[in-house]
Amino acid sequence: MTAGISIATDSDLPIYRQIYHQIRRNVLIGELKEGELLPSVRALAERLVVNPNTVARAYQELARDGVVDSQQGRGIFVARVKCVLSEEERLRRCRIALDLFLEEAAFLDFTPEEIRPLLERSWRRFKKQEGK
Amino acid sequence: MTAGISIATDSDLPIYRQIYHQIRRNVLIGELKEGELLPSVRALAERLVVNPNTVARAYQELARDGVVDSQQGRGIFVARVKCVLSEEERLRRCRIALDLFLEEAAFLDFTPEEIRPLLERSWRRFKKQEGK
Amino acid sequence: MTAGISIATDSDLPIYRQIYHQIRRNVLIGELKEGELLPSVRALAERLVVNPNTVARAYQELARDGVVDSQQGRGIFVARVKCVLSEEERLRRCRIALDLFLEEAAFLDFTPEEIRPLLERSWRRFKKQEGK
Amino acid sequence: MTAGISIATDSDLPIYRQIYHQIRRNVLIGELKEGELLPSVRALAERLVVNPNTVARAYQELARDGVVDSQQGRGIFVARVKCVLSEEERLRRCRIALDLFLEEAAFLDFTPEEIRPLLERSWRRFKKQEGK
DNA sequence: GTGGTCTAGACCACG
DNA sequence: GTGGTCTAGACCACG
Numbered sequence: 001m002t003a004g005i006s007i008a009t010d011s012d013l014p015i016y017r018q019i020y021h022q023i024r025r026n027v028l029i030g031e032l033k034e035g036e037l038l039p040s041v042r043a044l045a046e047r048l049v050v051n052p053n054t055v056a057r058a059y060q061e062l063a064r065d066g067v068v069d070s071q072q073g074r075g076i077f078v079a080r081v082k083c084v085l086s087e088e089e090r091l092r093r094c095r096i097a098l099d100l101f102l103e104e105a106a107f108l109d110f111t112p113e114e115i116r117p118l119l120e121r122s123w124r125r126f127k128k129q130e131g132k
Numbered sequence: 133m134t135a136g137i138s139i140a141t142d143s144d145l146p147i148y149r150q151i152y153h154q155i156r157r158n159v160l161i162g163e164l165k166e167g168e169l170l171p172s173v174r175a176l177a178e179r180l181v182v183n184p185n186t187v188a189r190a191y192q193e194l195a196r197d198g199v200v201d202s203q204q205g206r207g208i209f210v211a212r213v214k215c216v217l218s219e220e221e222r223l224r225r226c227r228i229a230l231d232l233f234l235e236e237a238a239f240l241d242f243t244p245e246e247i248r249p250l251l252e253r254s255w256r257r258f259k260k261q262e263g264k
Numbered sequence: 265m266t267a268g269i270s271i272a273t274d275s276d277l278p279i280y281r282q283i284y285h286q287i288r289r290n291v292l293i294g295e296l297k298e299g300e301l302l303p304s305v306r307a308l309a310e311r312l313v314v315n316p317n318t319v320a321r322a323y324q325e326l327a328r329d330g331v332v333d334s335q336q337g338r339g340i341f342v343a344r345v346k347c348v349l350s351e352e353e354r355l356r357r358c359r360i361a362l363d364l365f366l367e368e369a370a371f372l373d374f375t376p377e378e379i380r381p382l383l384e385r386s387w388r389r390f391k392k393q394e395g396k
Numbered sequence: 397m398t399a400g401i402s403i404a405t406d407s408d409l410p411i412y413r414q415i416y417h418q419i420r421r422n423v424l425i426g427e428l429k430e431g432e433l434l435p436s437v438r439a440l441a442e443r444l445v446v447n448p449n450t451v452a453r454a455y456q457e458l459a460r461d462g463v464v465d466s467q468q469g470r471g472i473f474v475a476r477v478k479c480v481l482s483e484e485e486r487l488r489r490c491r492i493a494l495d496l497f498l499e500e501a502a503f504l505d506f507t508p509e510e511i512r513p514l515l516e517r518s519w520r521r522f523k524k525q526e527g528k
Numbered sequence: 529g530t531g532g533t534c535t536a537g538a539c540c541a542c543g
Numbered sequence: 544g545t546g547g548t549c550t551a552g553a554c555c556a557c558g
Contacts, residue, residue: 305545305546337545339544
């Protein structure tokens with residue numbers, strides 16, 4: 001299901017990154033199941049009212065990151081089994097992402113005590129991931 | 133102390149944003165103290181081997197975000213009083229940052245159980261902020 | 265409509281701030297409607313006979329203040345939803361602006377009685393804003 | 397009395413303009429009376445912990461605008477009888493100042509209804525001016 | 529000395 | 544086509 005994808009014109013992320021993240025997120029929370037067929041580039045572009053090249057680029061990066069599998073002439077399928085990065089790389093990237101978040105939270109004057117409940121709530125959405 | 137600032141030319145963040153984040157982080161963890169004088173635009177530009185305009189832009193954004201005070205003819209000082217955003221905006225931005233982090237963590241196959249210790253450790257660095 | 269923008273080279277405000285204020289004002293009085301496309305950086309620069317960087321800087325500050333949305337590769341659109349500042353900050357800034365005005369008015373030997381009608385007349389232009 | 401003068405390091409106004417405005421304001425609200433002797437450049441510079449040149453410049457502009465009267469060797473006195481500008485110029489400058497204020501207020505999402513009480517309160521300070 | 533503004537012009541990212 | 548980044552370098556305002 002890609003029905004939930006929406007473009008925020010005021011985002012600082014380029015459109016293709018917004019599409020990338022929303023599809024990746026839907027895969028990660030189990031909204032999009034492994035093997036599921038994604039809409040064609042043209043179909044999704046039409047629905048989101050964006051340039052087909054933009055959708056194509058999002059799909060391309062999703063394929064590069066192993067989130068989807070593009071099968072010539074058949075379509076684009078949810079692939080995502082598991083992350084192929086080395087332990088070291090996984091940890092490194094996780095720390096970078098975590099640091100960015102904490103810096104922003106600190107800038108916004110959030111304390112750990114305030115963040116904890118936000119975190120708990122958001123985590124629930126990703127829990128489906130846990131069993132894997 | 134701004135000795136730790138370093139530029140990654142291969143980063144997806146522009147140079148001025150890298151400088152911005154590194155200084156902001158140092159202020160938020162208390163590495164740079166309120167009232168402290170930052171290196172001059174020219175001095176930092178020379179050290180980082182970037183154009184003075186690039187450093188000036190980073191300083192400028194730090195100033196508009198209330199992290200530093202820029203004083204014509206004197207220099208740039210650490211300011212950081214508190215966030216001027218509305219509750220609504222603070223929460224909105226925190227959620228965006230949190231979602232970005234969690235999606236990345238999920239993509240990297242981290243489970244909440246694995247993230248928790250990383251989080252606890254990283255928080256400590258920002259705890260100095262808490263008393264405010 | 266941005267036809268009315270004009271640059272005073274003898275002003276104490278820098279060019280990019282003049283552009284900033286004139287566009288912001290047009291948005292606030294409803295002359296520029298939400299969603300409307302602004303002239304491109306290059307087009308406006310040519311019209312005003314200033315460097316494109318100068319226009320870009322004005323647009324950039326308008327974007328960070330939520331007055332416009334900048335969309336990579338598409339253009340810049342009128343956004344203006346609402347102010348994201350805290351009550352405290354809104355009040356603080358309003359007072360600063362008010363004090364500046366009243367001091368100038370007093371310097372010019374205006375009495376409250378003289379100012380009142382000027383104020384009433386000028387307010388009408390911003391009234392469109394009120395329903396929001 | 398110039399005891400109330402204070403420098404805000406985080407202001408976007410240069411120091412000499414801050415001094416200028418604070419003295420001018422004190423004269424306009426009657427805090428500083430006509431004929432009163434102001435502190436010497438050196439004395440005020442020492443008190444405010446700023447460069448004497450900075451104070452000198454503020455005094456110079458106050459003299460140019462007819463707010464103070466610098467008497468060689470005797471000192472600097474509050475002059476201020478009345479504004480010497482033409483009707484046309486007074487009105488023009490008042491309108492510019494008013495427009496700047498209203499634009500800022502509108503940007504901050506203030507409505508005329510909210511501004512009115514702020515205005516009434518601030519006006520009281522300048523009422524001493526009224527009888528002139 | 530300090531930071532702020534502006535120009536000219538290159539090059540890239542996005543759609 | 545669009546906006547975003549960066550450099551090089553001039554010149555000004557401030558202290």
